[in-house]
Amino acid sequence: MKIICTKDYQSMCRVGANILSAQIILNPKSVLGLATGSTPLGVYNQLVDWYKKGDLDFSQIKSVNLDEYCGLSKNNKQSYYCYMYENFFKHINIDSNSTFIPNGMEKNVDSECQRYDSIVRKLGGVDYQLLGVGHNGHIGFNEPHTSFEKETHCVKLADKTIEANSRFFNSIKEVPTHAYTMGIKSIMKAKKILLLVSGESKAEILYEVLFGPIVPTVPASILQLHNDLTIIADKPALTVISEKFSGCKNPPSDAQNLLPT
Numbered sequence: 001m002k003i004i005c006t007k008d009y010q011s012m013c014r015v016g017a018n019i020l021s022a023q024i025i026l027n028p029k030s031v032l033g034l035a036t037g038s039t040p041l042g043v044y045n046q047l048v049d050w051y052k053k054g055d056l057d058f059s060q061i062k063s064v065n066l067d068e069y070c071g072l073s074k075n076n077k078q079s080y081y082c083y084m085y086e087n088f089f090k091h092i093n094i095d096s097n098s099t100f101i102p103n104g105m106e107k108n109v110d111s112e113c114q115r116y117d118s119i120v121r122k123l124g125g126v127d128y129q130l131l132g133v134g135h136n137g138h139i140g141f142n143e144p145h146t147s148f149e150k151e152t153h154c155v156k157l158a159d160k161t162i163e164a165n166s167r168f169f170n171s172i173k174e175v176p177t178h179a180y181t182m183g184i185k186s187i188m189k190a191k192k193i194l195l196l197v198s199g200e201s202k203a204e205i206l207y208e209v210l211f212g213p214i215v216p217t218v219p220a221s222i223l224q225l226h227n228d229l230t231i232i233a234d235k236p237a238l239t240v241i242s243e244k245f246s247g248c249k250n251p252p253s254d255a256q257n258l259l260p261t
């Protein structure tokens with residue numbers, strides 16, 4: 001894995017956008033795996049800016065999103081469909097037939113999961129997967145204890161996730177209790193993965209994710225086994241890692257450039 005340390009959220013997003021724009025320029029037919037939540041917003045803003053300046057072309061790009069709340073329609077402002085449209089898709093020249101998000105309104109769980117997995121397969125898999133991480137180590141909506149073997153499935157959201165995401169809703173009661181998510185197995189199949197982590201509140205979990213044991217209680221810990229993983233984290237998110245390894249005689253090689261000299 002490669003860990004890039006940036007001074008703050010803004011520069012994390014700029015570096016992230018640079019990595020994705022290199023992917024888009026070098027492989028204009030790429031399949032991008034996209035994430036929602038607060039973390040990638042700055043990356044989307046930056047990519048939109050560069051698109052508006054004429055530096056990027058999304059006309060042949062395809063995208064698959066990680067997840068969607070169950071029971072929220074495309075018109076619901078809190079749906080991830082709406083998030084993607086408002087924050088990214090409506091500002092760029094991506095073909096609306098080339099963007100895919102699980103259908104949160106589909107009640108037949110098996111058929112929706114199979115449909116989504118077959119879309120990803122038909123696209124030839126994800127070339128670059130963008131990820132954030134939840135405070136409990138979830139990626140997509142794969143909550144702690146989810147089997148590493150799952151592809152798209154329906155999950156019951158952890159109380160911690162419902163609480164964290166209630167900031168986007170009028171009240172915690174409005175937060176859906178279930179979601180469709182691509183599974184850990186689907187995420188690990190991506191050719192390249194870019195994990196973004198910002199803020200001190202994620203520092204403890206980032207240490208667990210990158211240097212703790214690989215266990216289903218910390219779903220993102222499986223990323224340690226991916227052979228093309230880049231992590232961009234800002235300084236506050238790296239505080240626990242540098243604390244744990246500073247003064248350590250043999251810090252893991254991946255942590256060495258994060259330590260004070």
Ligand SMILES: O=P(O)(O)OC[C@H]1O[C@](O)(CO)[C@@H](O)[C@@H]1O
Pocket residue numbers: 035036037038039040066067131132133134135138139140141
């Ligand atoms: O970036 P946030 O808002 O902290 O959310 C963390 C993670 O939780 C999710 O919102 C759940 O899908 C992810 O998309 C995101 O990466």
